[in-house]
Amino acid sequence: MNKNTNNNPLVAKNQEFLAEDHKLMINNEWVTPSSGDYIDVFDPSAGSAVTRISSGNADDVDNAVNAASEAFKSWSKTTPLTRQSLLLRLADLIEENAERLSEIESIDNGKSLIIARNGDVGSSVNFMRYMAGWATKITGSTLDISAPHMPGAEFHAYVKKQPVGVVGAIVPWNFPLSMSIWKIAPALATGCTVVLKPAEQTSLSALILGELIIEAGFPAGVVNIITGYGQNAGSPLVAHPKVNKVTFTGSVETGKIVGRQAVGQMKRFTLELGGKSPIIIREDANVEASILGASMAIFFNQGQTCTAGSRLYVHKSIFDGVVAGVAEFANNINVQPGYDAACGMGPLVSKEQSKRVCDFIASGIEEGAEVMAGGAKLDRDGYFVAPTVLKSTQDMRIVQEEIFGPVVCAMPFDDDEEVLELANETRYGLAASVWTQNLRSAHDLAAKIQAGTVWVNCHNVFDPNLPFGGVKQSGIGRELGKASIDGYLEDKTVLMKLN
Numbered sequence: 001m002n003k004n005t006n007n008n009p010l011v012a013k014n015q016e017f018l019a020e021d022h023k024l025m026i027n028n029e030w031v032t033p034s035s036g037d038y039i040d041v042f043d044p045s046a047g048s049a050v051t052r053i054s055s056g057n058a059d060d061v062d063n064a065v066n067a068a069s070e071a072f073k074s075w076s077k078t079t080p081l082t083r084q085s086l087l088l089r090l091a092d093l094i095e096e097n098a099e100r101l102s103e104i105e106s107i108d109n110g111k112s113l114i115i116a117r118n119g120d121v122g123s124s125v126n127f128m129r130y131m132a133g134w135a136t137k138i139t140g141s142t143l144d145i146s147a148p149h150m151p152g153a154e155f156h157a158y159v160k161k162q163p164v165g166v167v168g169a170i171v172p173w174n175f176p177l178s179m180s181i182w183k184i185a186p187a188l189a190t191g192c193t194v195v196l197k198p199a200e201q202t203s204l205s206a207l208i209l210g211e212l213i214i215e216a217g218f219p220a221g222v223v224n225i226i227t228g229y230g231q232n233a234g235s236p237l238v239a240h241p242k243v244n245k246v247t248f249t250g251s252v253e254t255g256k257i258v259g260r261q262a263v264g265q266m267k268r269f270t271l272e273l274g275g276k277s278p279i280i281i282r283e284d285a286n287v288e289a290s291i292l293g294a295s296m297a298i299f300f301n302q303g304q305t306c307t308a309g310s311r312l313y314v315h316k317s318i319f320d321g322v323v324a325g326v327a328e329f330a331n332n333i334n335v336q337p338g339y340d341a342a343c344g345m346g347p348l349v350s351k352e353q354s355k356r357v358c359d360f361i362a363s364g365i366e367e368g369a370e371v372m373a374g375g376a377k378l379d380r381d382g383y384f385v386a387p388t389v390l391k392s393t394q395d396m397r398i399v400q401e402e403i404f405g406p407v408v409c410a411m412p413f414d415d416d417e418e419v420l421e422l423a424n425e426t427r428y429g430l431a432a433s434v435w436t437q438n439l440r441s442a443h444d445l446a447a448k449i450q451a452g453t454v455w456v457n458c459h460n461v462f463d464p465n466l467p468f469g470g471v472k473q474s475g476i477g478r479e480l481g482k483a484s485i486d487g488y489l490e491d492k493t494v495l496m497k498l499n
C-alpha cells in the first residue's frame, strides 16, 4: 500500500497513525473486527490507498451496544458537573490536537487545510464547549393541575427530563469530525451513551477522537466507535433493540430506510438529510458581495455541503453580471490537493462521488444547460472536478436533484412572487439565502421560504446556539442549540396526590 502518496508533510503522529491498520473502539479498548476484514482508505488527491480501517459487522455492533448499555447505568447517574468537566477536557484535547486532526481530515476527505482547521476542528471545539455548558442547565418543570379530578384532592405534578438511553449515531463523509461531535456532545451532556458509526470513506478523525475520549477520562463504554459499511455496521446499529435513539446525517434515500427501521421498534430518531438550497439575489442586493457570497456558498468544501447554495436565482436585471462574476470566481479557484498550502478547492471525496457529479453535469448539458465555467473532471490523478457554473432551467434534473459537488445552476427571475415559487418547488427544505438591502423584503422572503434556515446577506453560517435542520424531505428534528439537547431527553411526568 502506498502511504502518503503526494509527499505531503505529515505531523509525526499522523505518519505513525497512517502506517497502522485501525481497530474498533469498544469499552475504551481497541479491538480487531470480528470479520477480520478491513477497508482501504483513499487519499482523494492522489486516488490511492493510505491506510485501512476495520470493517465492523453485526457482532461488533452488538458488543459496542452492550458496552454502551452497561455504561449508561452509571454514566446517566454522574453529576452534570462531571459530564461538563469531561466535555470541556475533551474540547481542550481536540484543540491541542488541532493540527493533527486537520491534516488527517484533509488527507481523508480532500478538503483544504483551512476548511479543516476552521470549519471542522475549530467549530467542533466551539460546539463541544457550548454543549458542555448545557450539561449543568437541564431543567424540568413544575406544572399546575388544570382540571378537577377528585373532589377535595390536592396534587403536585412535575416533569423531569431523563436521558433517552443508548444513542446510535451515524454520520456522512463531508464534515466527518464535526458531524460526529454534533451528535456525541449533546448526547453525553444529557447522560446518554453512544455508539458512533462514521462514514466508511472518512473514519480517521473519528478514530483520533476516540483516542482523545479515552485520554480525557470518559468511563469505558460511554462512547464506542464502529467503523464499516452502512449495510454491515450502520443497519445493525439502527436495528439493535438496545439502541434507544438513532441520530442520522446523510442522504434522503438512506434516511428514509433508517427512519422506517427505527419506527419498527418505535425508537426515537433525528434525521439530518440532503438539500438543494436556493440563493435569491434581488435587484437591490449589493452585487459584489452577492457574487462573493454565492460563489462561497457553492464552492466551499467542494460543494459537498448539505446547505450548498446550488440553485442560484438572480433578478433578471443583474443576472448576466452576477453569473459572469460567479463564473470568473470559479475559473480563478486554485484546485489543488487539500493539504497544499495554495489549495482553494480540493478534490471530491471519492471516485464514485466524482463520477456521480460528472454524470450530473453531463445530464445538464444534454438537457440544454449552458456551461459558464468548468463542466468536467480535471485531467489528473485524484478526484478533481472543475468548479462549474451552468445556466439552467427549473425543469432540469440538475436543478431538482442534490448533486453534492461544486456545481451551481443559475436561473433568472422577475419578481419575489415568481422566485418564491421557484425556490419552494423542490422536495428539499434545508436552507436558503436571500441577498437584498431591503429589510422588509428580507423578512417577507424569510417567512415564506420553505427551509429550516434562511440566511440574509450571508450563507453557511452555523452557530452552536441556533437550531439547524430541515423541513420537507431534508429531515426530521433539529441539531445545535437547546433543540439538540431536547432530542436526547425524554419527559417523565410525575403526579402526586398529596391528601
Ligand code: NAD
Binding pocket: 170, 171, 172, 173, 174, 175, 197, 198, 199, 200, 228, 229, 230, 231, 233, 234, 235, 238, 249, 250, 251, 252, 253, 254, 255, 257, 258, 272, 273, 274, 275, 305, 306, 307, 402, 404, 430, 469, 470, 474, 475
Ligand atoms: P449516505 O446516506 O450514503 O451515508 C451516510 C451514512 O449512513 C454513512 O455512514 C453510511 O455508511 C451510512 N449508511 C448507509 N446505508 C445505511 C443503512 N442502510 N443503514 C444505516 N446506515 C447506513 O450519505 P453520504 O453520501 O455519506 O453523505 C452525503 C449526504 O449527506 C448528502 O445527501 C448530504 O446532503 C447529507 N448531509 C446532510 C447534512 C445535514 O445536516 N442535513 C449534513 C451533511 C450531509
